[in-house]
Amino acid sequence: MKFIITFVLMVSILGYSHLPKNPTKFLSGDRLQKDWVESELTFIDHGLDTLYGQEVYLLYNDSGIPQIYYADVLADVCIDGLCKPLFIELYWDLLGQYSGFGVYPDELLSKFDHDLFTEQDYEKLDRLLADPYSKLEGKKLTDLYDPSKKREKVIEFKGKEVDGISGATKKEIKETVVEGALYSCFTLWQLANGEISVRIKENLSGIYTPALAQDFMESGISDYQVYAIKQFDDQDFTRYLKEVTMVILQARPLDRAWILKELPLEIWKNTTFVDSIYSNYAGFDSNTKTLLVNKLSLSTEKAALYLSSNLKEMTKNQIKTFLDSLSEITPEIMENLVAFSEDEQNIYGYLGIWWMMEYKRR
Amino acid sequence: MKRTLIVFLSLVISIATSFAQDRFLIEAESFSDKGGWVVDPQFVEQVGSSYLMAHGMGIPVRNASTEIEVTSKGEYQVWVRTKDWAPGPWDAPGRFFLKVNGIQLSQELGVIPEWNWQKAGSVTFDKKVNVIELVDLTGFNGRCDAIYFTKGTDVPPNEWEELLAWRQEIGKEPMVPAKTQHYDLVITGGGIAGCAAAIAAAEEGLKVALIHDRPLLGGNASSEIRVHTLGIYGKYERILRKIDTEHYPNGSIEAEKDQEKRDLNVKSYQNIDLHLNWRAYDAHAENEEIKYVDARHTHTGERIRFEAPLFVDATGDGWIGYWAGADYSYGRESVYKYGEEWTKHGELWSPEKADNVVMGSSILFQTSKRAAKSEFPDVPWAKPVAQEHKAVAGEWYWEFSRNDLHQIDDAEEIRDHMLKAIYGSFSNAKELTENDEYALDWVSYLVGKRESRRLIGDHVFTFNDVTGLTKFQDSVVQEEREVDIHFQQNLKDESKPDFLSKALFYRTPKYYIPYRSLYSRNISNLFMAGRNFSCSHVGLGGPRVMRTTGQMGAAVGFAASICKKYNANPRDVYEKYLAEYMQLIEDQKYLKP
Numbered sequence: 001m002k003f004i005i006t007f008v009l010m011v012s013i014l015g016y017s018h019l020p021k022n023p024t025k026f027l028s029g030d031r032l033q034k035d036w037v038e039s040e041l042t043f044i045d046h047g048l049d050t051l052y053g054q055e056v057y058l059l060y061n062d063s064g065i066p067q068i069y070y071a072d073v074l075a076d077v078c079i080d081g082l083c084k085p086l087f088i089e090l091y092w093d094l095l096g097q098y099s100g101f102g103v104y105p106d107e108l109l110s111k112f113d114h115d116l117f118t119e120q121d122y123e124k125l126d127r128l129l130a131d132p133y134s135k136l137e138g139k140k141l142t143d144l145y146d147p148s149k150k151r152e153k154v155i156e157f158k159g160k161e162v163d164g165i166s167g168a169t170k171k172e173i174k175e176t177v178v179e180g181a182l183y184s185c186f187t188l189w190q191l192a193n194g195e196i197s198v199r200i201k202e203n204l205s206g207i208y209t210p211a212l213a214q215d216f217m218e219s220g221i222s223d224y225q226v227y228a229i230k231q232f233d234d235q236d237f238t239r240y241l242k243e244v245t246m247v248i249l250q251a252r253p254l255d256r257a258w259i260l261k262e263l264p265l266e267i268w269k270n271t272t273f274v275d276s277i278y279s280n281y282a283g284f285d286s287n288t289k290t291l292l293v294n295k296l297s298l299s300t301e302k303a304a305l306y307l308s309s310n311l312k313e314m315t316k317n318q319i320k321t322f323l324d325s326l327s328e329i330t331p332e333i334m335e336n337l338v339a340f341s342e343d344e345q346n347i348y349g350y351l352g353i354w355w356m357m358e359y360k361r362r
Numbered sequence: 363m364k365r366t367l368i369v370f371l372s373l374v375i376s377i378a379t380s381f382a383q384d385r386f387l388i389e390a391e392s393f394s395d396k397g398g399w400v401v402d403p404q405f406v407e408q409v410g411s412s413y414l415m416a417h418g419m420g421i422p423v424r425n426a427s428t429e430i431e432v433t434s435k436g437e438y439q440v441w442v443r444t445k446d447w448a449p450g451p452w453d454a455p456g457r458f459f460l461k462v463n464g465i466q467l468s469q470e471l472g473v474i475p476e477w478n479w480q481k482a483g484s485v486t487f488d489k490k491v492n493v494i495e496l497v498d499l500t501g502f503n504g505r506c507d508a509i510y511f512t513k514g515t516d517v518p519p520n521e522w523e524e525l526l527a528w529r530q531e532i533g534k535e536p537m538v539p540a541k542t543q544h545y546d547l548v549i550t551g552g553g554i555a556g557c558a559a560a561i562a563a564a565e566e567g568l569k570v571a572l573i574h575d576r577p578l579l580g581g582n583a584s585s586e587i588r589v590h591t592l593g594i595y596g597k598y599e600r601i602l603r604k605i606d607t608e609h610y611p612n613g614s615i616e617a618e619k620d621q622e623k624r625d626l627n628v629k630s631y632q633n634i635d636l637h638l639n640w641r642a643y644d645a646h647a648e649n650e651e652i653k654y655v656d657a658r659h660t661h662t663g664e665r666i667r668f669e670a671p672l673f674v675d676a677t678g679d680g681w682i683g684y685w686a687g688a689d690y691s692y693g694r695e696s697v698y699k700y701g702e703e704w705t706k707h708g709e710l711w712s713p714e715k716a717d718n719v720v721m722g723s724s725i726l727f728q729t730s731k732r733a734a735k736s737e738f739p740d741v742p743w744a745k746p747v748a749q750e751h752k753a754v755a756g757e758w759y760w761e762f763s764r765n766d767l768h769q770i771d772d773a774e775e776i777r778d779h780m781l782k783a784i785y786g787s788f789s790n791a792k793e794l795t796e797n798d799e800y801a802l803d804w805v806s807y808l809v810g811k812r813e814s815r816r817l818i819g820d821h822v823f824t825f826n827d828v829t830g831l832t833k834f835q836d837s838v839v840q841e842e843r844e845v846d847i848h849f850q851q852n853l854k855d856e857s858k859p860d861f862l863s864k865a866l867f868y869r870t871p872k873y874y875i876p877y878r879s880l881y882s883r884n885i886s887n888l889f890m891a892g893r894n895f896s897c898s899h900v901g902l903g904g905p906r907v908m909r910t911t912g913q914m915g916a917a918v919g920f921a922a923s924i925c926k927k928y929n930a931n932p933r934d935v936y937e938k939y940l941a942e943y944m945q946l947i948e949d950q951k952y953l954k955p
Contacts, residue, residue, distance in 0.1 A: 198705075254710065257709075257765075261714075285856050286764055286766070286860065291765070315764075316775070317767065347450045350449070
């Protein structure tokens with residue numbers, strides 16, 4: 001008896017019955033592990049006017065490390081009190097970002113004219129849900145139509161008009177949603193990017209352990225690594241410099257910029273770091289290039305040499321900043337300057353010529 | 363400040379009609395017949411002068427021409443100050459020739475990078491009256507600042523300080539404008555904020571000067587830029603309806619109808635002395651009080667000194683405050699400075715460390731489908747910017763900001779980058795047969811800025827004033843439109859072109875802006891209205907739309923009337939006459955339109 005009670009408790013606590021029931025249809029390019037063996041009810045969201053509160057579960061791997069959030073969604077897609085149910089399994093990463101979905105084989109997504117979603121429709125839905133800046137953000141259902149325009153086609157459900165693929169759907173909205181499934185898309189986007197996402201993000205600090213920090217750093221997932229780095233102190237930057245360097249090389253420009261602004265001063269003189277970052281200068285986005293040029297005064301002569309061999313990769317202002325910040329002109333740097341200036345393919349080669357004329361004059 | 367003052371005091375005025383000397387300078391913008399060339403006054407502080415530009419969207423524009431009288435006959439060397447605005451391994455896009463008395467000079471112009479003097483050739487004048495012409499070759503924004511004729515072998519200088527001194531000397535321009543005019547209120551900037559300020563002050567009987575560097579009023583809302591006005595009217599519906607726009611798509615030609623309405627309405631006020639095509643170039647302050655604003659006609663070079671006890675900076679870039687020494691800010695504050703965090707969007711909303719990033723500038727354009735196939739020239743010089751992007755339509759999110767570019771100092775490069783984005787993307791789209799009939803109808807050449815300098819007032823309006831729904835006792839502006847902050851798409855996704863942005867929207871109930879954000883904290887007689895009002899970067903996100911900036915304008919216009927009544931300064935209105943001021947704002951709502 002005691003065993004049975006314990007088992008029931010374990011099930012309710014760990015929630016074995018709340019692991020996903022269907023294979024994932026999309027899961028952020030398979031970047032997230034799928035070896036989930038345990039689940040834990042994290043919270044119930046009542047944010048949307050759905051049939052039930054959405055139970056959001058945190059799934060763990062067999063080492064007890066949190067992996068992903070999951071909700072078995074039963075949403076009601078309604079207009080004017082007329083509803084139809086929508087079944088779908090949604091996923092979020094530990095940062096609260098929508099990460100994918102799975103569908104029930106016997107409850108495939110359909111449009112309001114009863115046509116089933118095509119594979120292209122599913123792909124479009126995934127793209128929509130993965131865009132946290134969608135034009136659907138902050139919109140009400142009534143915002144999605146342009147009442148001044150006549151609808152091209154009316155879709156009815158049980159004799160009542162319920163959805164439109166029409167000219168009445170605002171053009172900028174129409175481009176982002178699955179045709180004929182405006183309300184389904186709207187409802188799912190609100191679920192994927194609304195309050196649940198915010199609460200998951202807020203929950204992270206509570207589950208963030210040294211083990212999870214280690215897992216983040218080793219995950220190969222840039223967003224996780226960046227989050228981990230944002231929790232660093234100066235010693236951590238030094239300790240994980242190799243990993244930090246890799247993240248800088250691979251992260252999105254926005255995250256790169258944050259890390260470069262936060263790096264402790266001594267790292268800019270670290271030979272390995274300088275070699276790894278400045279030697280890859282050409283591969284960075286323009287904003288990162290600006291930051292690297294701006295940091296030259298904190299860095300080494302080797303960094304200046306790398307930059308001098310990448311002048312053709314710079315904008316006009318970056319070149320000006322670089323030339324202005326040159327403190328010592330080694331023969332190698334001068335050689336690079338001459339080569340850059342003499343190559344007629346270089347748009348801003350004239351800046352090098354002007355600078356050298358001024359240098360000689362001085 | 364000093365440099366700017368020197369720049370403008372030393373600029374040469376318009377073409378002289380008679381040249382007895384062996385050398386003379388002609389400002390291109392002073393040509394009597396500009397043909398299809400346009401006067402571009404946007405970058406005077408960087409270029410040194412307005413200039414003529416051949417903005418033909420790929421179709422060469424009609425020649426610009428003017429007559430000159432030369433009394434010293436003989437052979438002259440001819441130099442043209444110009445710029446290749448897209449240097450690289452291709453034919454320069456903005457090429458043109460100079461013709462003298464119908465004879466084309468030998469050198470193709472517009473082919474040197476950066477603003478500089480280019481030798482055009484030589485010419486022999488053997489008669490008194492002569493005609494010079496600019497002959498556009500491409501329709502792609504060739505530009506000419508000035509033309510210098512000399513019998514000698516001298517090369518005109520281009521180094522900034524030297525050029526200024528040289529222009530001052532050759533133009534024989536006195537330090538002080540010949541003409542001085544006096545007003546109750548001098549407003550610089552004829553955007554929606556400046557127009558509203560002028561109307562409000564004029565209705566209260568003030569003699570107002572409204573200085574604007576374009577021929578049309580409205581700034582970003584004008585038919586030259588074509589952004590529709592957003593926001594609510596607040597307490598100034600009667601005034602703002604005279605100058606706002608319908609909610610047509612951005613870039614629509616419908617802007618011309620509202621333009622006509624706006625211009626007629628502002629011109630109907632007898633006591634608004636409207637100075638169109640005048641650009642301010644200096645504001646002089648003594649003991650932290652502005653004494654005058656100097657302005658120059660963007661075509662003729664004529665100058666006027668505007669004196670008044672009160673001034674409004676509605677320039678958008680905060681130029682009047684900048685020249686006068688007003689405190690200002692630029693860029694994004696650290697999230698910790700005012701506590702403007704929005705966790706959901708983190709660094710995109712407000713960064714941990716302050717930086718110089720601001721929302722970008724837009725250039726709108728419009729296309730249409732013609733009855734027959736329409737050709738568009740090859741634009742290899744635009745492809746490095748446009749890359750593979752294809753487009754036959756633009757919108758507000760065609761926006762450019764980059765962390766090495768300053769929205770004022772680098773405005774010409776920003777404008778040119780957007781032109782490359784538009785021409786390149788359109789050219790790419792034209793490679794598809796489905797776009798054969800598409801043609802460019804209109805491309806703006808004016809930078810539609812969102813954010814630049816923000817002058818600092820007694821109150822700095824922040825996001826907290828929005829989220830807190832703070833009701834100030836001096837709430838003179840109210841708004842309920844979303845706060846939206848833009849970011850470049852390529853910050854999140856490197857594959858996106860660098861000229862496209864996205865917006866982060868914060869929905870809000872009605873919030874309020876206090877009067878104390880509408881006057882300078884350290885220049886005692888300076889109001890500000892428009893995007894250069896006193897706010898943080900995030901604080902600007904909401905009120906930067908033009909009905910809101912119009913409210914600011916109207917509010918300072920009425921405040922100026924209180925100042926005049928009591929011989930008071932803007933701060934006094936808050937400290938001593940607030941009840942009367944707020945009542946005035948209430949009462950004016952019921953005046954007949």
